[in-house]
Amino acid sequence: MTALAFVLGGLLAGACVLYVALPFLREPDPSDDVLGVPGALEQRALELAERRDRALAALKELEFDHRTGKVSDEDYRALVGPLRQRVAEALRAFELRAESSEERVRARG
């Protein structure tokens, strides 16, 4: 039983080592071994995307809450303007960022 246990233990250890080493075995000499980390620009783009999604969701929720009667006409009028403005700003900022990226691509040829 002990011998069998040692054999099974050895097989398990071998399988684990192989599995852990797999990325190195598959790519022994990769052209790039750098982990993709978002730069400042990408982080900014993510921030803009989140701001856009948040503003759109808030506007949608306000519209629905107004329909259900949870938000009165008076509250709706006070809230909807600034929210629409926020959505427009967020969309514009995100699109500007996208356009500048496209220009960069075109410039690179």
Added chain:
Amino acid sequence: MPELGRAALVLCLGLALFALIGGAYAAATRRRRLARAAQNALLAAFGTAAVASGVLLAALLRNDFSFVYVADHTSLELPTPYTISAFLGGQEGSLLLWLLVLTGFSAAAVALARRTGPDILAWVVPVLGLVTTFFAFMLVAVSSPFATQIAPPDGAGLNPSLQNPYMMIHPPFLYLGYVGLTIPFAFAMGALLARRTDELWIVATRRWTLFAWTALGIGQLLGAHWAYVEVGWGGYYAWDPVENAALMPWLAATAFLHSVMIQEKRGMLKVWNMLLVILAFCLALFGTFLTRSGVISSIHSFTQSPLGGWFLGFICLVTVGSLALVMSRLPLLRSKTRMESLVSREATFLYNNLLLVALCLTILWGVVFPILTQAVRGEQITVSGPYYNFFLRIFGIPLLLLMGIGPLVAWRRASLRSLGRSFAWPAGIALAAGLVLLLLGAGSSWIGLVAYTFAFFVLGSIGYEFARGTRARHALSGGSWPAAFAELVARNRRRYGGYVVHAAIVLLAIGIVGSNAYDKVKEQKLSPGQTMAIGNYRLTYRELVKRNGPNATEYRALLDVRRGGSSLGTISSGKNNYRAEQQVSNEVGIRSDHLTGEDLFVIADQINPDNSVNFKVLVKPLVNLIWLSGFVFFIGSLVALWPSAAEQRRLASRYRDLRALARA
């Protein structure tokens, strides 16, 4: 084959160490292949933990008493289901289960998150590796389930109170909850280490948190039901430190589930959310420490326990390390938006958070105070029910009220006029219900009356929310009313699933209040043929019977039950004398009225040589609503957990846009 079990655990420790050290090095130096290898190490660690668990399970099923663990926790007479549940009946098995679930969750989380946020994942892996290293080290060096001996002819058996079907599922649920909280913690720390304070870590862990919280909630209810039917004292929750150990992380996670919505909707409370995730995880570790170190059952075992010091050290390391990390990232976590009004949905969430955390910390103080007093002054102090019940009322009643107010208030701000309109129906229902209850005699407990009135307010507000939401959806899309209702829920599963969970909490509150504030208790010694009365019930003690069960001698007192002149049949209550374990357990008799939710609960406190029995009988109104709340809670959680295609499309589009921008 204990050698294979030991080898698997040593391998698991090695793999976890590689995930910790190799993973941290890869993340810090941005090495892609090494980061991937560290991820693979975590996946392989799950395989080794599964092998170790398989070895222990096989030894249990074969009654291999050469394993000390098997001999200490099973016997030849023990029925097979309990032989399997003995896996987690002792300290070493429980730790192995922790490791198995932890590595399983880690592997699943890594596999699911590989496509999004590789930079965060690179830091998540060493954090998960750290926790896995700790548990694997404990199992290898401190508390091994694979210690061997010369096999005795029979084992010591399993603690009789654990020989109950609930004990086969209650601990695994708690462990799913405790361990599940590791994943949001690891992603939160990973995000901080990667200097990413966007929503990605929340998106990646939303379902993990909800799943862990659900499992912890269900686990506690199963534990409460086990205590009710098995421990035999007539209650279901005794504010025992081990029970509190599961409640505290659940409360912290509840606070987090609410406050994280403010971060998602308004980009606020980033620091607070980090702190709540840390608190929930540290409390989960603390809960395991309390349950497994023996610090509570015997204060002196604190220094003698092989686990106590290690656990405390690890909890301190995690707490200090994670708080230092949050402090170092404070500038990144500052919110750019502010709360617009104190009368808004986000404000009610904030109040709810403060109350939940206050309740959680109050319970923590009640648990820790006796330990500290013993350590510092050498005095033994017990913090018992009245302390906890006082604070449960102080924080719980306003929480109940807020559960009704929250859904009625809009995000950002609400005027008094719209509030008045929203509150009219629920408040009217609550006041009418309160008046009816007062007329029915519920005024005998003012706290009960207030709680019931607030409970009806919450139910009213939930019903009102569903009704006006369905009406608006029907007006928008036409179609049938059921289709409008289904669309309403499908479009915002988290919100409406959350309302169902709120309804479950209300049922729980009604059950707790009913069974505590309006219960009846009577103790009486009866000889065969004698009768006692309690409330509307009359119980006649008929006879005492003795029979031999598979692993215990069973004594049962049979009582005929009548209510209002009609017979309700027979109820039996007695004791089991477990032969191998040489222990006696109470086996209570319970008759449930499913229409009213009331239980008649009979305890045979003492069986005398002349066949007379000292009975303790309780009538517990509405107690069955507590168990019903478990089903409703599960359904609500399932609705909230169910993936929303629209939300997934939105998130996929966000990260696709981002990848496109990054490539440009």
